[in-house]
Structures are given as structure tokens and as C-alpha cells.
Amino acid sequence: MSEPLLHEHITATLDSITIDVTVALRSPWTVLFGPSGSGKSTILRSIAGLRGGVPAWKRHIPLASQQAALFPHMTVKGNLQFGRELPTGDFEQEQELHAERFQDLVRLFRIGDLLERYPAQLSGGQAQRVSVARALMPRYSRLVLLDEPFTGLEQALRDELLLALKQWTREHRLPVLSVTHDVTEALLLEAEVIKLREGRIVAQGPAQEVLAEERLQLLRSLDGSRTFTL
Amino acid sequence: MDLDALWLTFRLALTTTAILLCLGLPLAAWLAYGQSRLRPLVQALVALPLVLPPTVLGFYLLVLLGPTTAVGRVITTTLGHPLAFSFTGLLIGSLLYSLPFAVQPLVSGMMAIAPELREAAATLGARPSVVFVRVTMPLIRPSLLTAGILTFTHTVGEFGVVLMLGGNIPGATRTLSIALYDEVADFNFAAANRTALLLLAFSFVSLLLVHWRAGQRSTRLV
Incomplete structure (x- = not known):
């Protein structure tokens, strides 16, 4: 198997659980899947450098948190351009790539x-949406972290955005680690899934395999609802 | 109206405010965001002038800057004259006396900023100094204004520290509040009334400005 993109051991004690996991990312898009309170957000914050270790600004791992933390004194455009790095090489070329x-x-x-x-x-x-776009703006990111990026969006729009985003991040070779408790989201992305329960990793692998049980339940419930509406 | 005293008061208040805002920003940032165990101690020291009789502060400064202490002697030999009973001495007293009025609004302003904003900036690659300039500073602008107005107004109104440390030297240490005291002592109530009214109107308008800004803030968009 190839070298992992990121290999990080995380320990934390929250109110009700102790987190002790080693996250190894190999796939372009990995989903942390688990119920609320299983430690997903804490793991993301640790990887982003917001819980100690190497400071966040040196890591090049932007995080779009669940609550869009947009800078209130800047316009949407200002927010998007916040992460703009100082050009390291050819200034004009950098400008062009940035604008693109x-x-x-x-x-x-x-x-x-x-x-x-x-x-x-x-x-x-x-x-x-602006918050997620802002996290994707820096060009030299090693990884992007998305904490329930599209919760609350209309499902059709969410699916469309997720698929477009999946394609865009692949084209730009930008690895993503996202958090969700939504089975359809994980299945739709055909991502590698890390399944969490109470601060421990209970399974890791392709979505279809790791979430097989959840998928079946989902299909049954869909069937049920269809019979009901018929 | 003692115009010398008016000009001196203005100069003292302006210099004090400028210096305290510069020193107050890093100190407030350390108090608001720092992790040090010494924070409660520093917080108490910063707030001390709020409750301490100004004459106590003036007395200790007078002793510290006078010829009986090593510090005072070093200053006297370096400058050629003691700091007590000079404008600079008065300035040092004002800086200490007005410190909480500069620092506390800044600390409150900084603590009111959602931590997620500074975190988001950091994960986007902004080093702490950039986060401070581009996120913290613009968001504490109202607090900065409040700190400036309160520091200025409070310095204009100080009396005990000035009297203990500066004495009453026209043009050097005689501020408006000292001039008022003198006018009353001379039974010159007409002059005292003019000085007092000026100080009253100035203080009231300053506070009105602070509260008017605060009122606007709650209804503005950003």
C-alpha cells in the first residue's frame, strides 16, 4: 500500500469519552463517519493544529468548521482571498493561478x-458554501478538513455540490478529510470511510464495505416509505 | 481660564492615551488569549488603580522616583534632574493611573471575538501577527475607541496623583483639576466655575460618545 498522506495519532479526553485513534489517510477523499459525540470534530481540530502541537498556521491544513466562521468585517470576496499566500515564485503567474x-x-x-x-x-x-470555498482557496494545502460541510442544505443541491467538489479536488490533487453522520453522503462520495464509535476507530475501508449495514438499513427504510406512499 | 493649565492637561492626556493604547494592545492580547498562570496576578495589578486611592499611587511613585531610592538616583544622574515634579514624572503617574481604562475595554473587546474566527484565520495559514492585524484589530475598533476616550477623559480628570507627584508648577505640572483647586482656595468662584463647567461638559460629551457608539453597534449589520 502507498505511503499515507497523513498519519497522526490523536488522544483527547472529552466530557464523556476518551479519544485514542491513529488516523492514516490514503485515499483522496476520506470520510470520518460516526454518531454525534463520537469525537469526529475533535479529531479534525487536532489534525488542523487547534489543539496543540505544531501551530495551525504552519500546517497548511485549512478547516471549514461546522458553523461557518466567516470574518464579519470582510465581504465574501475578502473572506475568500484571506488565505492568499505571498507569491513565492513568478508573481504574475501566481496571480493568474490565484485568480483562476x-x-x-x-x-x-x-x-x-x-x-x-x-x-x-x-x-x-x-x-x-462560502466557508467551504474559503478553505479550498489556499493553493499549497496538504489536506483540507470539512466538518459537516453541507448540513442543512437542500438535498439536491448538496448532492450536486458534493459531486462537483469531489471532481474538483481530484483534478487539483487536493486530499480531503470530511466529517459526516449521513450515510448517503459517504456513499455518494465513494470515499474511504473511517467509522468511529465513542472515540475509537471501529472500521476503515471503502464506503460500500464499511457502511454496508447502514446502506441496507437505508434501502429498507426507502422501500418502506415508498410502499407507504403507494 | 488658565490656558497654560488647559494646554498642559491636553498634552498630558493625549500623550498618555497614545502611549497606553500602544502598550495596552499587546498587554490586552496577552490577558485575553494567553495561557500563563501569571494572568490573575497581572490582571489584579492592572486593575489596582481602579480601587487604590490616587494619593497612594502618587506617594509611592514620589518615593520611588525621589533621591532616596536607587531607581530615583539613577534617573536623576542620567537625566540631570529628578522625575518628580516634572512633566515626565507626571506622565509616568498618569500611565499607571489610567492603565485599567485602556486595557480593560481592549480585553473585553478581544474576548468578545468568537475564537472560531481566529482559528479559521490560523488554519488558512495566517501567522499570529497577521491574525492580530487582519482579524482582531478591525473587530475591536469600537473597543479601541472606547479605550481611547476613557483613558483621555480619566487623565484629564486626575487629581491625587498629580498633586502628590507633580506638585503645582504652572506650565509644567499644573493641570486643570489642580487649577480648579487653586481657584477655589483663592475664593475665585467665577474662574472655578468656568474650569469646573469645562471639565464637566468635556467628561459628559466623552461618555456620551462612548455610549452613542455602543448603541449604534447593537443595531449595525456587521
Whole structure:
């Protein structure tokens, strides 16, 4: 098997659970899956460098948290351009690549109409999209962390965004670790899944295998609802 | 109206405010975001002038800066004159006396910023100094204004420290509040009334400005 993209041992004690996991990422998109309170967000925060160790700003691992933490004094455009690195090489080429990435993400997340607005003028769903787009802006990221990126969005839009995002991150060779408690999201992404329960990893592998049981339950419930509506 | 005293008071208050805002920002950041165990101690020291009789502070400074202590002697030999009963001495007294009025609004402002914002900035690659300049500073602008106004106003109104440390030297250490005291002692109530009214109006307008800004903040968009 190839070298993992990231290999990190995380320990933490929360109110009710003790987290002790070693996260090894090999796939372009990995999903941390588990019920609320299983330690998913804490693991993301540890990897981002917000719980000690190497400081976050040196890690190059942006985190889009569950609550979109947009800078209230900047417009959407200002927020997106916050993570802009100082050009290291050819200035013009850097500018061009930056502008291209910006346009790409604005199109992908459909936030073109919102660029001049301030966060207080956005709906929850819009803010969430801007927050995820902002995390994807830095060009030298080693990994991007998305904490329940599209919770609360309409399902059709969420599915569309997830698929577009999956393709875009592959094209840009940007590994993603996202958190969800939604089975369909994990299955849709065909991601590698790390299944958590009470601060421990209970399974890791392709979504279809790791979430086989959840998938069956989901299909049964869908069947049930269909019979019911018929 | 004692114009010398008015000009001196203005100069003292302005210099004190400028220096305290510069020193207050890093100190407030350390108090608001630091992890050190010494924080409660420093917090208590910063707040001390709020409860300490100004004459106590003035007395200790007078002793410290005078010829009986090593510090005082070093200063006297270096400068050629003692700091007590000079504008600089008065400035040092004002800096200590007004410190909590500069630092506390800044600490409250910084603590009111959601930690997620600074965290997001850090994960986007912004080093702590960049986070401070681009996220913290713009978001504490109202607190910065409050700190500035309170420090300035409080320095204008100080009396005990000035009298103990500065004495009453026209043009050097005689501020408006000292001038008022003198005018009353001379039974010159008309002059005292003008000085007192000026100080009253100034203090009231300053506080009105602080509260008017605070009122606006609760209804503004950002």
C-alpha cells in the first residue's frame, strides 16, 4: 500500500469519552463517519493544529468548521482571498493561478452574486458554501478538513455540490478529510470511510464495505416509505 | 481660564492615551488569549488603580522616583534632574493611573471575538501577527475607541496623583483639576466655575460618545 498522506495519532479526553485513534489517510477523499459525540470534530481540530502541537498556521491544513466562521468585517470576496499566500515564485503567474482558482470556486459553489455581501447578509446555507470555498482557496494545502460541510442544505443541491467538489479536488490533487453522520453522503462520495464509535476507530475501508449495514438499513427504510406512499 | 493649565492637561492626556493604547494592545492580547498562570496576578495589578486611592499611587511613585531610592538616583544622574515634579514624572503617574481604562475595554473587546474566527484565520495559514492585524484589530475598533476616550477623559480628570507627584508648577505640572483647586482656595468662584463647567461638559460629551457608539453597534449589520 502507498505511503499515507497523513498519519497522526490523536488522544483527547472529552466530557464523556476518551479519544485514542491513529488516523492514516490514503485515499483522496476520506470520510470520518460516526454518531454525534463520537469525537469526529475533535479529531479534525487536532489534525488542523487547534489543539496543540505544531501551530495551525504552519500546517497548511485549512478547516471549514461546522458553523461557518466567516470574518464579519470582510465581504465574501475578502473572506475568500484571506488565505492568499505571498507569491513565492513568478508573481504574475501566481496571480493568474490565484485568480483562476478563485473563479473556479465561485462558479462551483454558485456564490458569484454574493461576492460583495458581508456575512451578516448571507443565509446559513450561503455562509456554509462560502466557508467551504474559503478553505479550498489556499493553493499549497496538504489536506483540507470539512466538518459537516453541507448540513442543512437542500438535498439536491448538496448532492450536486458534493459531486462537483469531489471532481474538483481530484483534478487539483487536493486530499480531503470530511466529517459526516449521513450515510448517503459517504456513499455518494465513494470515499474511504473511517467509522468511529465513542472515540475509537471501529472500521476503515471503502464506503460500500464499511457502511454496508447502514446502506441496507437505508434501502429498507426507502422501500418502506415508498410502499407507504403507494 | 488658565490656558497654560488647559494646554498642559491636553498634552498630558493625549500623550498618555497614545502611549497606553500602544502598550495596552499587546498587554490586552496577552490577558485575553494567553495561557500563563501569571494572568490573575497581572490582571489584579492592572486593575489596582481602579480601587487604590490616587494619593497612594502618587506617594509611592514620589518615593520611588525621589533621591532616596536607587531607581530615583539613577534617573536623576542620567537625566540631570529628578522625575518628580516634572512633566515626565507626571506622565509616568498618569500611565499607571489610567492603565485599567485602556486595557480593560481592549480585553473585553478581544474576548468578545468568537475564537472560531481566529482559528479559521490560523488554519488558512495566517501567522499570529497577521491574525492580530487582519482579524482582531478591525473587530475591536469600537473597543479601541472606547479605550481611547476613557483613558483621555480619566487623565484629564486626575487629581491625587498629580498633586502628590507633580506638585503645582504652572506650565509644567499644573493641570486643570489642580487649577480648579487653586481657584477655589483663592475664593475665585467665577474662574472655578468656568474650569469646573469645562471639565464637566468635556467628561459628559466623552461618555456620551462612548455610549452613542455602543448603541449604534447593537443595531449595525456587521
